[in-house]
Amino acid sequence: MNPERDTQTALGDDAIELPGSWDARAILHVDLDAFFAAVEQLDHPEWRGRAVIVGGSPTGRGVVSTASYEARKFGIRSAMSAAQAARLAPPDAVWATPRFERYKELSDAMFAIFRDFSPFVQPVSVDEAFIDISPGPTTPVDPVSIAQQISAQIDELGITCSIGVATGKTVAKIASDFDKPHGITVVPPGTERLFLAPLAIELMSGIGPKTAGRLRRHGIATLGDLAALDDRTATQLLGAHGVVTVQRCRGIDTRSVHENAPVKSVSNERTFAADLREPAQVHSVIESLADRVGRRMRRKQLSGRTIHVKLRFSDFTTRTVQRTLSAPTDNEAVIGPVAEELIRSVWSPGVGVRLIGVGVTGLDEQAQQLDLFSEAEPVVSASPKLDEDRMRRLAQGLDAVRERFGDEAVVRGSRKLTPRTTGTPSSSIKPDDIITESES
Numbered sequence: 001m002n003p004e005r006d007t008q009t010a011l012g013d014d015a016i017e018l019p020g021s022w023d024a025r026a027i028l029h030v031d032l033d034a035f036f037a038a039v040e041q042l043d044h045p046e047w048r049g050r051a052v053i054v055g056g057s058p059t060g061r062g063v064v065s066t067a068s069y070e071a072r073k074f075g076i077r078s079a080m081s082a083a084q085a086a087r088l089a090p091p092d093a094v095w096a097t098p099r100f101e102r103y104k105e106l107s108d109a110m111f112a113i114f115r116d117f118s119p120f121v122q123p124v125s126v127d128e129a130f131i132d133i134s135p136g137p138t139t140p141v142d143p144v145s146i147a148q149q150i151s152a153q154i155d156e157l158g159i160t161c162s163i164g165v166a167t168g169k170t171v172a173k174i175a176s177d178f179d180k181p182h183g184i185t186v187v188p189p190g191t192e193r194l195f196l197a198p199l200a201i202e203l204m205s206g207i208g209p210k211t212a213g214r215l216r217r218h219g220i221a222t223l224g225d226l227a228a229l230d231d232r233t234a235t236q237l238l239g240a241h242g243v244v245t246v247q248r249c250r251g252i253d254t255r256s257v258h259e260n261a262p263v264k265s266v267s268n269e270r271t272f273a274a275d276l277r278e279p280a281q282v283h284s285v286i287e288s289l290a291d292r293v294g295r296r297m298r299r300k301q302l303s304g305r306t307i308h309v310k311l312r313f314s315d316f317t318t319r320t321v322q323r324t325l326s327a328p329t330d331n332e333a334v335i336g337p338v339a340e341e342l343i344r345s346v347w348s349p350g351v352g353v354r355l356i357g358v359g360v361t362g363l364d365e366q367a368q369q370l371d372l373f374s375e376a377e378p379v380v381s382a383s384p385k386l387d388e389d390r391m392r393r394l395a396q397g398l399d400a401v402r403e404r405f406g407d408e409a410v411v412r413g414s415r416k417l418t419p420r421t422t423g424t425p426s427s428s429i430k431p432d433d434i435i436t437e438s439e440s
Helices: 035-043 082-088 100-117 143-155 169-176 192-196 209-217 223-227 231-249 279-299 332-344 388-405 413-417
Strands: 007-009 027-032 052-055 064-067 094-096 121-125 128-132 161-166 184-186 265-276 304-313 318-329 353-361 426-430
Touching: 027 100, 027 143, 027 169, 035 052, 035 064, 035 094, 035 100, 052 082, 064 082, 100 121, 100 128, 100 143, 128 169, 143 161, 143 184, 161 169, 169 184, 169 192, 192 223, 209 231, 223 231, 265 279, 265 304, 279 332, 279 353, 304 332, 318 332, 318 353, 332 353
Parallel strands: 007 184, 052 094, 161 184
Antiparallel strands: 027 128, 027 161, 052 064, 121 128, 265 353, 265 426, 304 318, 304 353
């Protein structure tokens, strides 16, 4: 890569010159290009130049995790069903099973590069992050030069990235997508509103298809149109977030870059190759998912009060139910039984289930040890004799065994019945430890 050649202002090289000095905040949004597919092409040189599709099997119910740029030319995109992708893919397309440990290895190397340039790094997902490189004692170099250096060092890993350079997160994120792949787009201080004005409203975070449709019916098609709204109209059209959204359309975004954004939920879900219809199958899956959620929470030293269950039926309808406990927990011996009760409230044996998810929210409290002699309500009213402290110690012991000998070193007896899934289970700790890859 030639950094000078691939660095441009968002308004074109002839419209605005790159700034010789930067006298405002400087935020980078770095986004790896087709990350999972790029790693597969790195490790399999014979796949370079070919359509590479990473995800589930095209013969089952898998979905596309990401696709190389060669595959995207055929209309293949992330989150598309693998079956649909197979219909679009060329005959020589390569189908790759995700290798998350390998992706994490390169992701960790990428974040190490970021932290060499700034202590202020906020992960967004495994393949993207915000970096505050505002000129000052810790980052005295010109922000554009830093972006070029970061891009060059990621090149040395064998993958590429695209970078947006701006004064705030909103503009930096939009700019990083402006010249993909392998580009650096700079929005100099003072040009933010001019850059955003002609762009489609769908490019603003938080504006989905329904909201976009409503805005377009009111004659609002561009971010410039949104930026022109007064506060009252913005609130009428967009609700409580209307004023903030309009401010961001004007290029005003003072949000700071946090090293660790607050965790909001821990969850795990699985999609099945064949519909589940039997209680024993569902029970096995719930135990497996609860195990994973509990272990990830303990690893992050988190606990939460509200347990969620998501079910997707064979007709693709989705139900989500939840229950809030009287005390926070990080124990699968609590999470699992509650999740099973929740499932029974919305599912009857014999009805086909294609996806089950278990999650915990309300993570702003530390786990509490119950006083066995208090009059407080037990954590799970359906299991009044549950010894929470004993079960938690057991869970921690199992964690230690699995850390040393692998996830399958110790499993519950019913786990042997776990149905075949379409691929690697989807796990998440949101928003600061997301293992899914963004579309890039």
